[in-house]
Amino acid sequence: MGIIALILLVALLIPIIGIVIDSPVGRALARRLEGPETTNATLAELVRRVEVLEADVDDLTRSVQALQEENQFLQRLLEDGAHRPSLPKPPGA
Numbered sequence: 001m002g003i004i005a006l007i008l009l010v011a012l013l014i015p016i017i018g019i020v021i022d023s024p025v026g027r028a029l030a031r032r033l034e035g036p037e038t039t040n041a042t043l044a045e046l047v048r049r050v051e052v053l054e055a056d057v058d059d060l061t062r063s064v065q066a067l068q069e070e071n072q073f074l075q076r077l078l079e080d081g082a083h084r085p086s087l088p089k090p091p092g093a
Contacts, residue, residue, distance in 0.1 A: 020026045 021030075
């Protein structure tokens with residue numbers, strides 16, 4: 001009787017295991033056991049391009065700040081020049 005029960009148990013477990021493995025839960029467990037997914041080549045390329053664009057934006061930001069500082073300096077020079085009296089004319093001119 002024990003062997004017949006064991007054979008019956010194995011015969012019933014085969015379709016149950018198949019159903020569980022084919023279910024979404026079984027697929028999720030299989031994906032988790034496989035480990036981390038390899039990144040898609042297009043996704044890796046996109047990440048690289050975003051990093052390059054961020055670096056370019058940082059460079060442009062620094063350039064704009066330098067131009068603003070130069071512009072402020074030139075504005076101060078122009079304003080100071082307008083308030084200063086002109087140099088006296090040389091004698092005999």
